[in-house]
Amino acid sequence: MIQITDTIAINQSEIHEHFIRASGPGGQNINKVSTAVQLRFDVANSPSLPDDVRERLIVLAGKRVTEDGMLIIDARRFRTQQRNRTDAFERLVGLIRKATERPRSRRITKPPPVSKERRLLAKRHRAETKRLRRDASRFEAEHSAN
Numbered sequence: 001m002i003q004i005t006d007t008i009a010i011n012q013s014e015i016h017e018h019f020i021r022a023s024g025p026g027g028q029n030i031n032k033v034s035t036a037v038q039l040r041f042d043v044a045n046s047p048s049l050p051d052d053v054r055e056r057l058i059v060l061a062g063k064r065v066t067e068d069g070m071l072i073i074d075a076r077r078f079r080t081q082q083r084n085r086t087d088a089f090e091r092l093v094g095l096i097r098k099a100t101e102r103p104r105s106r107r108i109t110k111p112p113p114v115s116k117e118r119r120l121l122a123k124r125h126r127a128e129t130k131r132l133r134r135d136a137s138r139f140e141a142e143h144s145a146n
Contacts, residue, residue: 004096010048015092016040017085022076036076039088044069049096057099071095 004010022036043049043057043065058065065071073095075088 004093005100008048008050008053008096008100010041010046010096014041014046014048015089017088019081022084033081035079035081035084036074037081037084037088039073039075039092041071041073041092042069043071052102053096053099056103057096060095060099 001010001012016039018038018040019034020036020038021034043054043061046054049057057071058069061071064073071092073088073091075084075091077087078084
């Protein structure tokens with residue numbers, strides 16, 4: 001059992017790992033040893049996850065979740081299989097822990113009157129600056145014709 005939180009634990013049999021060859025530099029060794037780990041966890045059908053956590057996990061994972069609800073984590077950061085395996089498990093546990101946090105609901109607030117006044121004052125200053133930049137002769141010609 002992998003303990004995620006006090007209330008959530010995932011059975012080891014729910015997680016499938018597959019070792020693949022990592023891409024990138026590594027010389028002769030890269031063609032011989034499968035050090036990268038591909039971890040698969042069926043989020044949609046896992047009996048260990050509560051429904052609200054499952055939904056948040058699918059949203060959090062994004063493109064890493066397939067259409068049928070399978071979460072795939074690729075770990076190829078390290079040169080050894082064991083370190084990649086540990087990294088993949090840590091990332092899975094981290095994702096699930098993050099999904100257990102309930103988002104805070106937003107309270108609707110109004111801007112205070114002081115900030116409104118400050119914004120309007122800044123607008124007036126900006127308008128005055130632009131008005132002073134205008135060509136004075138053209139401005140007088142336009143207003144004297146009306």
